[in-house]
Amino acid sequence: MNKKAVILLSGGIDSATTAAKAVKDGFNVHAVTFSYGQKHNIEILYAERLVQFLKISSHIIIEISPEIFLSSALSSASGLEIPKNRDITDSEIPVTYVPGRNILFLSYALSYAETTGARDIFIGANAVDYSGYPDCRPEFIRAFEQMANLGTKAGVSGDKFTIHTPLISLKKSEIIRMGISLGLDYSLTLSCYDPLKDGRSCGRCDSCIIRKKGFAEACIIDPAANRD
Amino acid sequence: MNKKAVILLSGGIDSATTAAKAVKDGFNVHAVTFSYGQKHNIEILYAERLVQFLKISSHIIIEISPEIFLSSALSSASGLEIPKNRDITDSEIPVTYVPGRNILFLSYALSYAETTGARDIFIGANAVDYSGYPDCRPEFIRAFEQMANLGTKAGVSGDKFTIHTPLISLKKSEIIRMGISLGLDYSLTLSCYDPLKDGRSCGRCDSCIIRKKGFAEACIIDPAANRD
Numbered sequence: 001m002n003k004k005a006v007i008l009l010s011g012g013i014d015s016a017t018t019a020a021k022a023v024k025d026g027f028n029v030h031a032v033t034f035s036y037g038q039k040h041n042i043e044i045l046y047a048e049r050l051v052q053f054l055k056i057s058s059h060i061i062i063e064i065s066p067e068i069f070l071s072s073a074l075s076s077a078s079g080l081e082i083p084k085n086r087d088i089t090d091s092e093i094p095v096t097y098v099p100g101r102n103i104l105f106l107s108y109a110l111s112y113a114e115t116t117g118a119r120d121i122f123i124g125a126n127a128v129d130y131s132g133y134p135d136c137r138p139e140f141i142r143a144f145e146q147m148a149n150l151g152t153k154a155g156v157s158g159d160k161f162t163i164h165t166p167l168i169s170l171k172k173s174e175i176i177r178m179g180i181s182l183g184l185d186y187s188l189t190l191s192c193y194d195p196l197k198d199g200r201s202c203g204r205c206d207s208c209i210i211r212k213k214g215f216a217e218a219c220i221i222d223p224a225a226n227r228d
Numbered sequence: 229m230n231k232k233a234v235i236l237l238s239g240g241i242d243s244a245t246t247a248a249k250a251v252k253d254g255f256n257v258h259a260v261t262f263s264y265g266q267k268h269n270i271e272i273l274y275a276e277r278l279v280q281f282l283k284i285s286s287h288i289i290i291e292i293s294p295e296i297f298l299s300s301a302l303s304s305a306s307g308l309e310i311p312k313n314r315d316i317t318d319s320e321i322p323v324t325y326v327p328g329r330n331i332l333f334l335s336y337a338l339s340y341a342e343t344t345g346a347r348d349i350f351i352g353a354n355a356v357d358y359s360g361y362p363d364c365r366p367e368f369i370r371a372f373e374q375m376a377n378l379g380t381k382a383g384v385s386g387d388k389f390t391i392h393t394p395l396i397s398l399k400k401s402e403i404i405r406m407g408i409s410l411g412l413d414y415s416l417t418l419s420c421y422d423p424l425k426d427g428r429s430c431g432r433c434d435s436c437i438i439r440k441k442g443f444a445e446a447c448i449i450d451p452a453a454n455r456d
Contacts, residue, residue: 060295063291065288065291067288067340067343068290068336068339068340068343069339069343070343071342071343071344093381093384093385097381098339099338099339099342099381100338100342100376100380102379103338103339103375103379104335104336104338104339107331107332107335108296108332110327110328110331110332111297111326111327111328111331111332112295112296114299114327114328115295115296115298115299115300115327116299134378134379134380134384135379135380137378139378140375140378140379143371143374143375143379144375144379146371147331147368147372148331150362150365150367150368150371151330151331151362151363151371151372152327152328152331152362152363153321153325153362155362156321156362157321
């Protein structure tokens with residue numbers, strides 16, 4: 001029987017590629033997606049499509065009270081606008097930062113993993129073509145893993161958890177090429193932070209800009225471009 | 229204006245005493261309580277009474293999907309019995325251990341703190357008279373704090389979070405004496421993991437045994453004893 005893994009799946013390029021990699025590497029993959037009042041909660045639908053496409057073993061959708069993340073522009077209740085056509089090379093952490101999001105998401109994955117007997121957790125964190133979020137950096141991931149192995153029964157018993165970040169040091173174009181080589185269909189992914197009412201991507205938020213740049217640098221046509 | 233703090237409040241002796249201490253120390257206290265399918269979910273009612281008694285500024289109750297913690301005997305859906313009259317000096321981590329509970333609870337407190345501008349988080353973790361849970365030990369708390377300051381915008385900006393554990397090295401009797409000296413009314417607390425249908429404590433679970441031992445060693449009559 002394959003080794004069980006828990007993966008954080010949002011419906012975007014990075015988590016989809018990470019999931020495809022985990023499946024390819026022979027893990028029995030269990031996906032976790034979060035509903036937290038995000039403006040782009042349509043991403044949950046994309047996550048469900050990816051689960052079907054990748055034949056992922058199970059999928060749970062966890063509700064997080066929107067008040068926890070209220071200060072982020074990604075929160076539909078924040079009253080803040082998603083920045084458009086921003087200079088993504090700006091080193092300041094943008095208003096789309098969600099307070100402690102990956103910490104909370106990884107904590108859920110950790111509890112779920114320990115409960116179900118998984119010791120491998122996958123997250124599509126990426127510290128190259130990203131928006132400068134502190135919870136996507138390798139030093140944070142290492143600190144989380146260390147903390148997890150000090151604060152859990154499995155960890156202190158020597159049956160340690162591993163946080164896998166196969167994309168952490170890849171450029172977006174390299175991620176896309178990896179996904180294509182794994183047979184991933186990127187038309188099943190959504191990157192936009194602020195989709196239009198008809199579901200099309202805005203094309204101007206950080207996430208849309210990084211996606212466009214990634215496909216261009218990979219010299220690949222984005223299969224979602226027709227949709228958008 | 230007083231410095232804002234977020235506190236994890238369960239309705240038990242430790243979190244009640246921690247809250248009383250934070251209030252006494254002049255913090256503007258915001259309490260967070262969790263509903264996670266625990267058998268003793270009546271504790272939420274006690275948390276609400278403590279919020280009134282201690283004049284805590286705000287109180288949110290967060291729902292956690294019970295499937296996350298399903299392998300713990302504390303979960304009402306686990307099908308596992310709460311051990312009774314167990315030797316609490318046994319060094320094995322008991323089946324009442326909840327996978328990654330304090331990690332998930334602290335992660336919620338952290339996101340809520342960053343969202344609302346608090347940088348101080350209080351938890352009643354105690355590593356002396358406790359059940360041997362790994363997420364109550366000082367080395368875990370330090371690792372969490374370090375991880376939190378690497379993975380948040382506030383943390384990396386130098387506006388760091390502090391996890392306060394005023395009880396971490398106290399015996400239960402010392403905690404009770406501290407609470408009494410702070411004017412705390414322990415009849416407003418509930419310790420039992422497995423309350424009877426009429427709400428009275430079972431008197432035989434680890435938590436009841438540790439409570440009884442604590443009051444006895446403090447030479448104080450438990451004001452909840454009449455109720456139970």
